[in-house]
Structure formats: structure tokens, C-alpha cells
Amino acid sequence: MDKRFEGKVIVITGGAGGIGRAAAVRFASEGARLVLVDLAAAVLEESLAQVERAGGEAVTVVADVTRLGEVERYAAAAVERFGGIDGFFNNAGILGAVSPLVDYPEEAFDRVLAVNVKAVWLGLKVVGPAIMARGGGAIVNIASVAGLRGSPNLAGYVASKHAVVGLTRVAAREFIARGVRVNAVCPAPIExxxxxxxxxxxxxxxxxxxxxxxxxxxxxxxxGRPEEVAALVAFLMSAEASYVNGAAYTIDGGALA
Ligand SMILES: NC(=O)c1ccc[n+]([C@@H]2O[C@H](COP(=O)([O-])OP(=O)(O)OC[C@H]3O[C@@H](n4cnc5c(N)ncnc54)[C@H](O)[C@@H]3O)[C@@H](O)[C@H]2O)c1
Incomplete structure (x- = not known):
């Protein structure tokens, strides 16, 4: 495996989940030091164990990414432990309710927007400047094919993932002057x-x-498999993607073709 991230520090939210863990192992195997953030403390420790088995180094932070103070806390932990942040995989997310739009529960709608949209914005707001302070780097937000088309029974999720594509485009235009590329990945169902x-x-x-x-x-x-998403995220995070900014990459086996 190439060591495209030797000396780099990468923060991953949703680091206890399927895609977050696969990305952690991938980045570690390419030389990155990691900060893994999640609400699920016990499962997060399993991600840490897998990173260490891959020969990597990571710190875990149990945090709710919807709260500004907790976002500041995980960013500060990265700076404290590793001296700064070079890359950010803004990945934590929830599905929300599965229900026809007219029956969709209000509290489920609020929660899915809080985790999938507000937390993505808070991550950009706090981690973006930390990456700028390092002289530049890259951010990958996770949207979905649901960020590019409608799906029945998923009003909250679809709205939230369209918003992630929008936030990606805004951040890409604002941050590039300070050397930070921002892209989104849009997976179809992943195992x-x-x-x-x-x-x-x-x-x-x-x-x-x-x-x-x-x-x-x-x-x-x-x-798709989580490792297949991790490979695309690693490409977008790497210097090989030096002219890719503001893109929303599908990774969907051709589903939107
Ligand atoms: N699996 C798919 O089919 C698929 C497809 C497209 C996009 N995605 C997106 O990929 C991302 C990762 O999902 P996954 O498939 O690995 O699911 P997952 O459920 O395995 O992982 C999501 C992780 O996010 C964490 N999380 C949720 N709310 C949080 C909060 N408030 N604070 C901190 N952590 C929180 C969960 O604890 C979990 O570990 C999500 O944003 C999801 O929407 C998934």
C-alpha cells in the first residue's frame, strides 16, 4: 500500500460505523494518524483496535457531533495529541425514519437534519479553519445517491443528503483560497x-x-462494500486529487447512470 498520508493527521466522525471504520483502517495503512469520533464508545474502541492491528496510531473521542462544544472538543483533541489537522472525513450520519412523507414524524425529521446537516456544517466550521492553519488540506463529506435523487419513504434522509451536497459546494468555493479542497461522496447502499x-x-x-x-x-x-467507499475517500483526500474541488462523486455500481 502506498503511504500517501505519511505524517498527516485525519479526523473521522462516525468512526465506529461501517464506512468510518473502513476509512480509518485505509488511512492508517497509508500512514495517517487518526482521530476517531463517535457517540458509540464501545464500538469506537473496536475501530481503534483495528487501526492498531493495521499498524496505525489513533486517538478516540466520544462526542455528539451535533453540539458545537463537542465538535470543538474533538478538534482540540486532534491538535493537542498530534499538533494539527490535515484531513477531515465528515462521515457521521443516521438514516432517520422510514415512512411516507405525510406520516414522517417531526422529531425524526429534526434529528436527521441535526446529525446529517447541522453536524456536517459544524464540522466544516470548526475543522476547516484548523486545516487552514496547517497551510491547507482536504475535506470529504459523505452524502449519498439520496443527495442526488429522491427516494420514497426517506424524506428526512433525502433532504439532509441534498443539503450535504450544497454545503460541500459552498465550502469548496469558500475554503479553496486557504488551500482546503472540499468534496462529497455519494454512495448507493453499502454493506x-x-x-x-x-x-x-x-x-x-x-x-x-x-x-x-x-x-x-x-x-x-x-x-457496495465499506472498503470501496474508503478507497474513493482516500483518493479525494490525497494529493492525487489536487484539482478536484466541489465535486459530488457517485459510488453506486452504476445506479445513477
Ligand atoms: N450504508 C449505506 O448504505 C450508506 C449509503 C450512502 C451514504 N451513507 C452515509 O455514510 C455515513 C456512514 O454510515 P454507515 O453506513 O457507516 O452507517 P453506521 O450506522 O455504521 O455508521 C454511522 C456512525 O455515525 C455515528 N453517529 C450517529 N450520530 C452521531 C452523533 N450525533 N455524534 C457522533 N456520532 C454519531 C453512529 O454511532 C455510527 O457509528 C452516513 O453519513 C450515511 O448516511 C451510508
């Missing part, structure tokens, strides 16, 4: 616990049927 929640939310009696149907709508005939 994590989130997609299992989607399958059982859409069809509690037969989630396997939903899996078969959703897979059939993807030209490659399958969901």
Missing part, C-alpha cells in the same frame, strides 16, 4: 448496519426481499 435498518424499515416482514429489489436496481447487481 453496513445502516442499510440493514433501511431494508427492515421498508419491509419489516421480509427485509431480504428489499435487499433483492434494491440490488436489482443497481447495474452491478450488488451493494
Amino acid at each position: 453496513t448496519s445502516m442499510v440493514e435498518g433501511l431494508e427492515s424499515g421498508l419491509n419489516p416482514d421480509d427485509p431480504a426481499l428489499m435487499r433483492a429489489r434494491m440490488s436489482a436496481n443497481i447495474p452491478m447487481g450488488r451493494y
Whole structure:
């Protein structure tokens, strides 16, 4: 494996989750030191163990990314432990409710917007300047194919992921003058616990049927793997993507083709 991130410090939110953990292992194997942030303390420790098994170094911070004070705390932990931040994978997210738009619960809508939109903005607001203070770097926000098209029964999630694409475009235009590229990735269903929640939310009696149907709508005939998303995120974070800014990259087996 190339060492594209030797000497670099990368912060990952949602570091206990499927995609966040795969990204952590990928960045560690390419030489980065990591700050892994999540609400789920015990599962976060398992991510740390996997990073260490890959020969990497990481610190964990248990934090709720929807709160400004906690975002400031995880950013400060990165600076304190490793001296600064070079890269940021703004990845924590939730699915929210699975329900027709007219029945969608108000509190679920508020929560999904808080985690998937407000927290992404807070991360950009706090970590962006920290990366600028290092002289530049890169940020990858995670949107979804749901950030580029509508999906029935996912009003909150779809609205939130469209907003992530919008925030990415604003930050890309504002931050580039200070040397920070900002891009988004837009995955189709990826093999994590989130997609299992989607399958059982859409069809509690037969989630396997939903899996078969959703897979059939993807030209490659399958969901993606977290490692495949991690590879794209690593490319966008690396110097190889030096002219890529403000993009929303699909990684979807051709689903939106
Ligand atoms: N799995 C998919 O099919 C898929 C597809 C497209 C986009 N995504 C996006 O990828 C990202 C990662 O999802 P995943 O599939 O790895 O799911 P996951 O549920 O495995 O991971 C999400 C992580 O975010 C953490 N999190 C949630 N709310 C938080 C909060 N307030 N503060 C701190 N951490 C919090 C969770 O504890 C969890 O560890 C999400 O933003 C998701 O929307 C996932």
C-alpha cells in the first residue's frame, strides 16, 4: 500500500460505523494518524483496535457531533495529541425514519437534519479553519445517491443528503483560497448496519426481499462494500486529487447512470 498520508493527521466522525471504520483502517495503512469520533464508545474502541492491528496510531473521542462544544472538543483533541489537522472525513450520519412523507414524524425529521446537516456544517466550521492553519488540506463529506435523487419513504434522509451536497459546494468555493479542497461522496447502499435498518424499515416482514429489489436496481447487481467507499475517500483526500474541488462523486455500481 502506498503511504500517501505519511505524517498527516485525519479526523473521522462516525468512526465506529461501517464506512468510518473502513476509512480509518485505509488511512492508517497509508500512514495517517487518526482521530476517531463517535457517540458509540464501545464500538469506537473496536475501530481503534483495528487501526492498531493495521499498524496505525489513533486517538478516540466520544462526542455528539451535533453540539458545537463537542465538535470543538474533538478538534482540540486532534491538535493537542498530534499538533494539527490535515484531513477531515465528515462521515457521521443516521438514516432517520422510514415512512411516507405525510406520516414522517417531526422529531425524526429534526434529528436527521441535526446529525446529517447541522453536524456536517459544524464540522466544516470548526475543522476547516484548523486545516487552514496547517497551510491547507482536504475535506470529504459523505452524502449519498439520496443527495442526488429522491427516494420514497426517506424524506428526512433525502433532504439532509441534498443539503450535504450544497454545503460541500459552498465550502469548496469558500475554503479553496486557504488551500482546503472540499468534496462529497455519494454512495448507493453499502454493506453496513445502516442499510440493514433501511431494508427492515421498508419491509419489516421480509427485509431480504428489499435487499433483492434494491440490488436489482443497481447495474452491478450488488451493494457496495465499506472498503470501496474508503478507497474513493482516500483518493479525494490525497494529493492525487489536487484539482478536484466541489465535486459530488457517485459510488453506486452504476445506479445513477
Ligand atoms: N450504508 C449505506 O448504505 C450508506 C449509503 C450512502 C451514504 N451513507 C452515509 O455514510 C455515513 C456512514 O454510515 P454507515 O453506513 O457507516 O452507517 P453506521 O450506522 O455504521 O455508521 C454511522 C456512525 O455515525 C455515528 N453517529 C450517529 N450520530 C452521531 C452523533 N450525533 N455524534 C457522533 N456520532 C454519531 C453512529 O454511532 C455510527 O457509528 C452516513 O453519513 C450515511 O448516511 C451510508
